[in-house]
Amino acid sequence: MSKHDRWSRLLQHLAENGRLEVEEAASVLEVSAATIRRDLDELAEQQLLVRTRGGAIAHGVSYELPLRYRSVHNAAEKRRIAEAVADQIGQGIVVGINGGTTTTEVARALIIRAAGDGAEQVAGTPAPSVTLVTNALNIASEAAVRPQIKLVLTGGVARPQTYELVGPLASGVMSDVALDVAILGVDGVDSRLGLMTHHEEEASISRLFAERAHRVIVAADSSKLGRRAFARICGLDRIDVLVTDSAASGEMIARLTDAGIEVISV
Known part of the structure; x- marks a missing residue:
C-alpha cells in the first residue's frame, strides 16, 4: 500500500470516528506500528490531525478532510x-x-x-x-x-x-x-x-x-x-x-x- 493510500485511509478513519490508535491502525492496514507513527507525525506536521499518546485525534471540532484524501472513500x-x-x-x-x-x-x-x-x-x-x-x-x-x-x-x-x-x-x-x-x-x-x-x-x-x-x-x-x-x-x-x-x-x-x-x- 502506498503512503498516499495509507494517509487516505488514516484520515478517513479520523473523519468518521474522531480518533485512531496506532496499534489498531497498523493491524487494519497490515503495516508496522512504526510506519503508522511516522505517517501520523507527518500528517500532524501538515496540521491534518493532532498527535496524542498512542494515536491521533481529528484536527478541530468540525473536521474537514482535504479533497485529495477523500476520493477513495465510497x-x-x-x-x-x-x-x-x-x-x-x-x-x-x-x-x-x-x-x-x-x-x-x-x-x-x-x-x-x-x-x-x-x-x-x-x-x-x-x-x-x-x-x-x-x-x-x-x-x-x-x-x-x-x-x-x-x-x-x-x-x-x-x-x-x-x-x-x-x-x-x-x-x-x-x-x-x-x-x-x-x-x-x-x-x-x-x-x-x-x-x-x-x-x-x-x-x-x-x-x-x-x-x-x-x-x-x-x-x-x-x-x-x-x-x-x-x-x-x-x-x-x-x-x-x-x-x-x-x-x-x-x-x-x-x-x-x-x-x-x-x-x-x-
Missing part, C-alpha cells in the same frame, strides 16, 4: 450516483455544480456524455451540449478542454481543502446567471436543518447555486444522510431530487420523501 457508490445524476440531465441546458468528490464524478459523467453527443455531430466545432457553471477548479480543469462543454467559472478565492472558489467575487458571477439545474454535493443532509457543509463560505456559494436554479439535485452517498455539519446551505424544501446509494436507511428515505423530495437510490 468510490464505487459515488460513480453509480454520478451516472444516475447524469441521467437526469438533458442536452442544451445550463447546469451549476459545486465542488466535492461526488460532484466531481458527476461532472466527469456529464463530460463523457457530452463528448459522445459531440461525436455524432457533423465535422467541425461541435455546439456545446451542456453549459457548465462551477466554482470548482478541478472540475473546470477537466471541462475546459472539451469543446462540447461551455464552461463558466466563477471568480473567488480558492480554498485548498476543496479546490472551490468562494467569497464576494464568486457571488458576483452567480448573481448574473440563471441555471436550469443545480447539482450539489454536501457534507450532511439533516431532516430538520436541510443541506449542510463544513465551511460557511462554501455554504454561501452552494446556496446561490440553489437559488439561481429551476431544479436542484443533491448527489450524496448514504454516509451523508442524517449527518450535520457546521454551515447550513438550504432547507429540504429547496431540493427536488436526491440521488444516493442503496445503503441509505429506509427511515431517512421516508423522511425525505415526506418532505416532497424524489429519492433515487442506486
